[in-house]
Amino acid sequence: MHKKYGSNDAIVKHCKTVARVAAILAEEFARQGKDIDLEATAEGALLHDIGRGRVQTVRHGLEGSLILEGEGVNDKVVQIVRRHVGAGISAEEAKKLGLPDFDYIPRTREQVIVCFADKMVDAEVVRPFEMEVKRFEMKGHDVGRLLSLKQNLEADLREDPEGLVLRKIKGTR
Numbered sequence: 001m002h003k004k005y006g007s008n009d010a011i012v013k014h015c016k017t018v019a020r021v022a023a024i025l026a027e028e029f030a031r032q033g034k035d036i037d038l039e040a041t042a043e044g045a046l047l048h049d050i051g052r053g054r055v056q057t058v059r060h061g062l063e064g065s066l067i068l069e070g071e072g073v074n075d076k077v078v079q080i081v082r083r084h085v086g087a088g089i090s091a092e093e094a095k096k097l098g099l100p101d102f103d104y105i106p107r108t109r110e111q112v113i114v115c116f117a118d119k120m121v122d123a124e125v126v127r128p129f130e131m132e133v134k135r136f137e138m139k140g141h142d143v144g145r146l147l148s149l150k151q152n153l154e155a156d157l158r159e160d161p162e163g164l165v166l167r168k169i170k171g172t173r
């Protein structure tokens with residue numbers, strides 16, 4: 001699918017790393033006996049930047065979701081891709097950005113996991129969440145929403161998701 005839609009190697013590598021991080025979080029939910037779709041999480045993570053072959057702006061989430069819809073991909077996966085951009089985009093902001101009137105906020109566990117995992121991966125490197133907070137500050141993005149993303153995941157997981165990811169990633173090296 002990445003080949004078909006013009007993703008370069010960097011995009012594919014990035015998606016694979018995000019999928020590793022997402023799997024750590026999804027598997028922890030599964031281990032706790034919580035409802036989680038491991039397959040949709042993996043597919044969503046692997047395909048989340050498929051829209052970057054078309055556009056580099058925040059619109060790549062929407063473009064990716066439209067590509068996947070056209071390919072008949074499971075709507076769960078489509079929604080993960082549509083909602084991974086920023087730390088969620090409200091309908092009002094979407095209007096300002098000229099995006100069609102969809103909900104772009106990650107809400108389900110699978111959507112939140114992939115959005116958060118993406119925020120911990122720069123290119124193909126897993127790095128502390130704090131670095132993404134700094135990047136948001138520098139760019140004038142909504143830091144509060146980024147912090148809420150992490151807090152909500154932490155409340156749901158009953159564990160610091162960042163600590164878990166960094167620990168497990170180290171363990172695999």
Ligand SMILES: [Fe+2]
Pocket residue numbers: 048049060084085118
């Ligand atoms: Fe993206």
